[in-house]
Amino acid sequence: MVKKPDLSVKLGGLTLKNPVMSASGTFGYGQEFAEYVPPAMMGAVVTKGISLKPRHGNPPPRICETPAGMLNSIGLENVGLEAFVRDKLPWLKEQGAVVVANILGDQVDEYSALAEGLDHSGGVDMIEINVSCPNVAAGGLAFGTDPEATAAVVRAVRKATGLPLMCKLTPMVADIVSVARAAVAAGADVLSLINTIPAMAVDLKTRKPVLANTIGGLSGPAIKPVALRLVWQVARSVKVPVVGIGGIMTAQDALEFLLAGASAIQVGTANFINPRAAMDILAGVEKYFAENGLPDLSALVGRLETH
Amino acid sequence: MVKKPDLSVKLGGLTLKNPVMSASGTFGYGQEFAEYVPPAMMGAVVTKGISLKPRHGNPPPRICETPAGMLNSIGLENVGLEAFVRDKLPWLKEQGAVVVANILGDQVDEYSALAEGLDHSGGVDMIEINVSCPNVAAGGLAFGTDPEATAAVVRAVRKATGLPLMCKLTPMVADIVSVARAAVAAGADVLSLINTIPAMAVDLKTRKPVLANTIGGLSGPAIKPVALRLVWQVARSVKVPVVGIGGIMTAQDALEFLLAGASAIQVGTANFINPRAAMDILAGVEKYFAENGLPDLSALVGRLETH
Amino acid sequence: MSATFMGDCSVLENRKLARDTYLLRLAASELAAGGRPGMFVMVRTGPDPEKGGSPLLKRPFGLHRIGPDGEVSLLYRVVGVGTGLLSQVRPGEKLEILGPLGHGFDTDVKAASAYLVGGGMGLAPLLALAEDLHRRGVEVTVFYGEREGAYVLAEDHLALFPGRMVVTTEDGAAGRQGLVTAPLAEALAAQAAPVLACGPKPMLAAVAGIANEFCVPCQVSLEASMACGMGACLGCVTSHAQGGYRRVCVEGPVFEAEEIKW
Amino acid sequence: MSATFMGDCSVLENRKLARDTYLLRLAASELAAGGRPGMFVMVRTGPDPEKGGSPLLKRPFGLHRIGPDGEVSLLYRVVGVGTGLLSQVRPGEKLEILGPLGHGFDTDVKAASAYLVGGGMGLAPLLALAEDLHRRGVEVTVFYGEREGAYVLAEDHLALFPGRMVVTTEDGAAGRQGLVTAPLAEALAAQAAPVLACGPKPMLAAVAGIANEFCVPCQVSLEASMACGMGACLGCVTSHAQGGYRRVCVEGPVFEAEEIKW
Numbered sequence A, B: 001m002v003k004k005p006d007l008s009v010k011l012g013g014l015t016l017k018n019p020v021m022s023a024s025g026t027f028g029y030g031q032e033f034a035e036y037v038p039p040a041m042m043g044a045v046v047t048k049g050i051s052l053k054p055r056h057g058n059p060p061p062r063i064c065e066t067p068a069g070m071l072n073s074i075g076l077e078n079v080g081l082e083a084f085v086r087d088k089l090p091w092l093k094e095q096g097a098v099v100v101a102n103i104l105g106d107q108v109d110e111y112s113a114l115a116e117g118l119d120h121s122g123g124v125d126m127i128e129i130n131v132s133c134p135n136v137a138a139g140g141l142a143f144g145t146d147p148e149a150t151a152a153v154v155r156a157v158r159k160a161t162g163l164p165l166m167c168k169l170t171p172m173v174a175d176i177v178s179v180a181r182a183a184v185a186a187g188a189d190v191l192s193l194i195n196t197i198p199a200m201a202v203d204l205k206t207r208k209p210v211l212a213n214t215i216g217g218l219s220g221p222a223i224k225p226v227a228l229r230l231v232w233q234v235a236r237s238v239k240v241p242v243v244g245i246g247g248i249m250t251a252q253d254a255l256e257f258l259l260a261g262a263s264a265i266q267v268g269t270a271n272f273i274n275p276r277a278a279m280d281i282l283a284g285v286e287k288y289f290a291e292n293g294l295p296d297l298s299a300l301v302g303r304l305e306t307h
Numbered sequence C, D: 001m002s003a004t005f006m007g008d009c010s011v012l013e014n015r016k017l018a019r020d021t022y023l024l025r026l027a028a029s030e031l032a033a034g035g036r037p038g039m040f041v042m043v044r045t046g047p048d049p050e051k052g053g054s055p056l057l058k059r060p061f062g063l064h065r066i067g068p069d070g071e072v073s074l075l076y077r078v079v080g081v082g083t084g085l086l087s088q089v090r091p092g093e094k095l096e097i098l099g100p101l102g103h104g105f106d107t108d109v110k111a112a113s114a115y116l117v118g119g120g121m122g123l124a125p126l127l128a129l130a131e132d133l134h135r136r137g138v139e140v141t142v143f144y145g146e147r148e149g150a151y152v153l154a155e156d157h158l159a160l161f162p163g164r165m166v167v168t169t170e171d172g173a174a175g176r177q178g179l180v181t182a183p184l185a186e187a188l189a190a191q192a193a194p195v196l197a198c199g200p201k202p203m204l205a206a207v208a209g210i211a212n213e214f215c216v217p218c219q220v221s222l223e224a225s226m227a228c229g230m231g232a233c234l235g236c237v238t239s240h241a242q243g244g245y246r247r248v249c250v251e252g253p254v255f256e257a258e259e260i261k262w
C-alpha cells in the first residue's frame, strides 16, 4: 500500500495541511463556494481584499473574456474591515478554515490600520498584503512597482501586527527580484505572486473599451507562463517561502509551480470555471505525490533542473 | 460605388502604402514567405533582428506552445550585418519592399555601428531598434527596462544615421510612458510595441524547463490585452506615431489596435499559423474601412472613446 | 437553499427557430426540480478549458421552459463564440451545466392579469414565466419585440405561450411595426396590470418608465457579463438606485424596476 | 521550388491501428504530387485559432504514404492536445494543411539493398520511403521497434511495407524482445547496406553510431518542436557537427548522420 503523502507546508510559522489556497477575489469570503468546497479542506482560504472602509468598486462592465484569459476591473469592491470581521470571518472560523485576509489601501497608514484591526479581531491566521494598489501619495503607480514603496507598506504592517505576513507581488515590473528582496527585508514572512497583469480590451462595434474602467487585470491560463517565470526567479532569490499564483487550472499546473519553487499555490480564475477546481487540484496533487512515491512537498518544491 | 479607402500612413518621414507590417523574427527576411506574401504588398517588411556579427542563438528546444500563445528563446540567431546587406537586402529591394531593419546589440556601441553600417548600405528605409536585449554593461537587465538606458541607445543610433528610427519598447516595465518619452526625447521618430513578455514553461515529466534556455518570450493572442493596454497608454502620451504589436491574428485585432492609438501594426506569431495572415489582415482592414465609409486611417486611429 | 446542480446534461434537441436562434432541449431533472422562472444556468459551450479548450468562461442562459418530464429548454441566439459553438451541439451530446442560479421572477403577482415584455432573446425566460402565471390563474399577455421579422420565432413555438401574444418588429416584416413599448403602453392605458420584462437595458428602462407612469409594479430581468454566476467575482454588477452595486447573478437577474439606477 | 500547398484536404479515413495510434488517409493530390519520402506537412488539429480555437500552432507529421490516386496517408500517435483532437476527426471532414515541406530522404542510395529503421512513430515516413526504394529496385529491410507490443501496428498495415519487416519490442510482447538496434547491427554484420532511420533522438544517435562502426552511409530524420514549418521562426533547430544550428524544417528533417552533433 502506498503511504499517503504529507502535503503539509509551513508558511511563516503557520502550518497548512496542504498547499492549495484560494486566490483573493476569486473565492468570495468562502461562503459562496460552500456547496462545492468545504473551506476546512483547503490549505487556506484567502479572502477578497478588504479596505478600511467599504468600497463600491468600479462601474460595470467589469469583466470580459480574452484569449485563454479574462479581464476584471472590479475596483476592489468590498465590505470593509468592520463588516468582514463581523459578518464574514465567523462563518469561516466555524467551518474550521485557515483564514488569510487580503488587505489593500491607498496609503501606508490604511494598510497598517487594517493589520491592526485584523490582529485585534482574532480569527485571522495570516495577512496577505496586496501592493498592486495605486500609491496615491506617489502619483498613482502601484506600490508594488517600486521596491521602496513595497517595503514601506510591509514595514508598516509588520509593526502593526504579530500575524504572519505574506506580501503579494505585482507582476508588471522590470526587476521582480529587487521588489521581492525589499519585501522580505521589510518583514514579509512569505511572498505570493502574481497578481493580475494590467491589460485592456476594445469593442470594435462601440469603439469603446469593453470595460467601463478601460483597464483591467488579466488573469487565467494566458498569464501562467509569465507567472511561472516570476515565481522561478523569486523563489531562487529569497529565503522565504513563495506562493505561486496565475492561471492554475489543473493539478498539473499546480505541480509545475511547485517545481518552479512555489511552496504552495493559489487557485484564482479556475474557481469561476469549475467551482470545485480547488478540490480537484488538491486531489490531483495528492495522486501525483502518491503515484510518484514522493513523501512530502520538499521532494518536488524547487526541484526543477535547468538544462 | 464605394471609394477605395486611403490606408497610407506616414511614419517618421517614410510613407507606407498601408499600415500592415511584419514583426521582426516572425517573417524571416521576407523570402521565406515569398509564396504567400509579395513583400511589396505590405506596408513594410521588418526583418529578423541583426547583430554586428552573426549569432548562433540558443540551443534547442527553442519554442513551445502555451495557452493561446507560444514561447520562443531563439536567442537572436541571425546572419549578422554583413550577410544581411549582401544576401538578404537585395532580394527585398528587387521585390519593391519597404524594408525596416531590426537591430540588436549587447552594448550601445554595437547599436550605433549597426546603424552606421545599414545607413551606408543603402536600401534600408527605416531602422527598428530592439532594446529588449540584455544590457551587458549594467548587469543584464534589458536596455528597454530603463528610460535612461533606452535613451542612450536611441541617442547613439540617432547620431549614427539619418534614417527614420523606430524604437521597439519592452513590455515588462512598471511605467512604459516614461520609457516611451525618453525614447522620443532621444530621437525616436516612431515607437513600436510590444516585444515578447519574458515567460517560462515547465515539463512535469522531465522536471525541466521546456526551453533549454529556461526563459523565453511569450507572444500570440494571450498577450494581446497587455499589448493593447500599453499601446493605448503610450499613444496618448507621445506625439510620434505608435506601431502596435502583440497577438494580432485577424483584421479585427488590427482595427482594435488602430482604435487604441496605433498608426500601424505588425503581424508576428500569426505568420506561423497562417503564412498569408498579413495579406488576410490587410484585406480585412481595407474591407472594414470601405464598408464603414472611413476615408483614411485618421478616421479610426486613436478614436477610442472611453466610458 | 436547495443544492445547485453541477454536471452534464444530455441534449435532446437543438433546433433552429429563427435566424441565428435556437431551441435547446435538455434532459435535466435536477434543473427542472429547482428551477423557477427567471433563474438561469451557466453552460460550458466549448471544449474543456481545463484541457486548453476555449471559451474559458461558461455562458449564462435563462430557463426558457421548465418541464415537462424533467426537461429544461433554453432559447438562445448566436452572437459570438460561445453561442456559435452551442449551435453546433448535436442531440445525444452532453453539456456541462451549473444551476439553476439567481433570483427569479416573483410570480405571486397578486393580480388577475399580467403583462410580459420580451425584447429579442429577452423572450427566453417568459415562456417559463407565462406557464407559471397561467397555472396560478393569472391571465397573461406577452409583448414580444424583435428588430427584424427574420428573428421572430417560428409560429409553432410561439403557440406554446399561454395567453395572448403580441409581436412587434422594427422593420414591420412580422406583427405590428414599431417598438414593443407601444402596444404595452396601449394595453396599460386600457387596463392596469403588473409588468414583468426581460431584454436589452434601454428597452427595460423604457418599460420601467411606462410602468412607473401607469403606477403598476414592474419586475425586470437584467443581463450582464458574468464570470462565475454564483456571487464570487463581483463582475456582473448593476448600479443600484440606493447607491453602490448589486450582483445580477445573485440579487438578480430579476429586480424590481425601482431598485435599478437606470 | 514547386509551390507549397496550403488549404483544406478531405479526410477519407481515420482508423486506429494500435494503442493510441491512427492512420489518417487524405484526398490530397497537391500533396501527393509534390511529396517525397521524408517530407512532412503541418496540420491544423483543432478549431481555427483565428476564431479563438486552440491549439494555436499547426503540428508536423511525416508523409506516411504518398498515393495511390492522389491520396496521402499520415500515421500518428496521440501524445497530447493536438494529436488527441486529430484522433476525433471523422471521414468527410476537412483538415487545413500546409505542405509538403522540408528536405526528405535521398532515395538514390546507390546500393542494391537498404536498411530502414523506425522507432515508434519514426516508422511513419518509412512506408513512403520503402515503396520508393522498392520501385527503384532496392531490396528493403525495415527494422521497427516499439516499447510495448500494444503499440505495434496491425498486421494488415505492416503487410503494406515491401521487403522484410523485423519487429522488436522492449516488453517482448510482439516480435523480438529488445531494442531495434540489435537486429540492425546483426544485419550490418552479415551484409553492409546504407541505413535510413527515423525515431527518437537517442535511438537515432545509437543507429548513427552503429552505421559509423560498419562504415555505411546513414540518413536520419529528426523531430523538433516547430512553429512555422517553413524556415522563418528558427524554432526547430538542431546542433550541427560543424557548429551552429540547422533548421529541421528546411535543411531537414532528413540529415546525413555525420552532419548532426549528437
Ligand SMILES: Cc1cc2nc3c(=O)[nH]c(=O)nc-3n(C[C@H](O)[C@H](O)[C@H](O)COP(=O)(O)OP(=O)(O)OC[C@H]3O[C@@H](n4cnc5c(N)ncnc54)[C@H](O)[C@@H]3O)c2cc1C
Binding pocket: A205, C040, C055, C059, C060, C061, C062, C063, C074, C075, C076, C077, C078, C079, C080, C081, C082, C083, C084, C121, C124, C125, C222, C223, C224, C225, C226, C253
Ligand atoms: C442572466 C442572463 C440570462 C441570459 N439568458 C439568455 C438567453 O436565455 N438566451 C440568450 O440567447 N442569451 C441569454 N443571455 C445572454 C448570453 O449569455 C450571451 O448572449 C452569451 O453569453 C454570449 O456569448 P458568446 O460567447 O456567444 O458571445 P461573446 O463572444 O462573448 O460576445 C460576442 C459579441 O456579443 C456581444 N454580446 C455578449 N453578450 C451579449 C448579450 N448578452 N446580448 C447581446 N450581445 C452580447 C459581445 O459584446 C460581443 O460583441 C443571458 C445573459 C444573462 C446574464
Ligand SMILES: Cc1cc2nc3c(=O)[nH]c(=O)nc-3n(C[C@H](O)[C@H](O)[C@H](O)COP(=O)(O)OP(=O)(O)OC[C@H]3O[C@@H](n4cnc5c(N)ncnc54)[C@H](O)[C@@H]3O)c2cc1C
Binding pocket: B065, B205, D040, D055, D059, D060, D061, D062, D063, D074, D075, D076, D077, D078, D079, D080, D081, D082, D083, D084, D121, D124, D125, D222, D223, D224, D225, D226, D253
Ligand atoms: C518533421 C516531423 C515529422 C513528424 N512526423 C510525425 C508522424 O508522422 N507521426 C507522429 O505521430 N508524430 C510525428 N511527429 C511528431 C508530432 O509532430 C508530435 O507528436 C505532435 O506535434 C504532438 O502534438 P500534440 O499537440 O499532440 O502534443 P503536445 O500537446 O504539443 O505535447 C504533449 C506531450 O507530448 C510531447 N511531445 C511533443 N512532441 C512530441 C514528439 N515529437 N514525440 C514525443 N512526444 C512529443 C510533449 O513534450 C508533451 O509532453 C513529427 C514531428 C516532426 C518535427
Ligand SMILES: Cc1cc2nc3c(=O)[nH]c(=O)nc-3n(C[C@H](O)[C@H](O)[C@H](O)COP(=O)(O)O)c2cc1C
Binding pocket: A023, A024, A025, A026, A048, A049, A050, A072, A074, A076, A102, A130, A168, A194, A195, A196, A218, A219, A220, A221, A223, A245, A246, A247, A248, A266, A267, A268, A269, A270, C233, C234, C235
Ligand atoms: C475577479 C477577480 C478579483 C480579484 N480580486 C483581487 C483582490 O481583491 N485582491 C488581490 O490581491 N487579488 C485579486 N485578484 C487577483 C487574483 O487573486 C490572482 O492573483 C490573479 O487572478 C491571478 O491568478 P489566476 O490566473 O489564477 O486568476 C482578483 C482576480 C480576479 C479575477
Ligand SMILES: Cc1cc2nc3c(=O)[nH]c(=O)nc-3n(C[C@H](O)[C@H](O)[C@H](O)COP(=O)(O)O)c2cc1C
Binding pocket: B023, B024, B025, B026, B048, B049, B050, B072, B074, B076, B102, B130, B168, B194, B195, B196, B218, B219, B220, B221, B223, B245, B246, B247, B248, B266, B267, B268, B269, B270, D233, D234, D235
Ligand atoms: C520566434 C520569434 C522571434 C522573434 N524575434 C525577434 C527579433 O529578432 N527582434 C525583435 O525585435 N522581436 C522579435 N520577436 C518579437 C516579435 O517581433 C513581436 O514583437 C512579438 O512576437 C509580439 O507579437 P505577436 O504576438 O504578434 O507575435 C520575435 C518573436 C517570435 C515569436
Ligand code: FES
Binding pocket: C225, C226, C227, C228, C229, C230, C231, C232, C233, C234, C235, C236, C237, C247, C248, C249, C250
Ligand atoms: S457573475 Fe460572478 S458575481 Fe455575478
Ligand code: FES
Binding pocket: D225, D226, D227, D228, D229, D230, D231, D232, D233, D234, D235, D236, D237, D247, D248, D249, D250
Ligand atoms: S519550424 Fe520555424 S524555422 Fe523550422
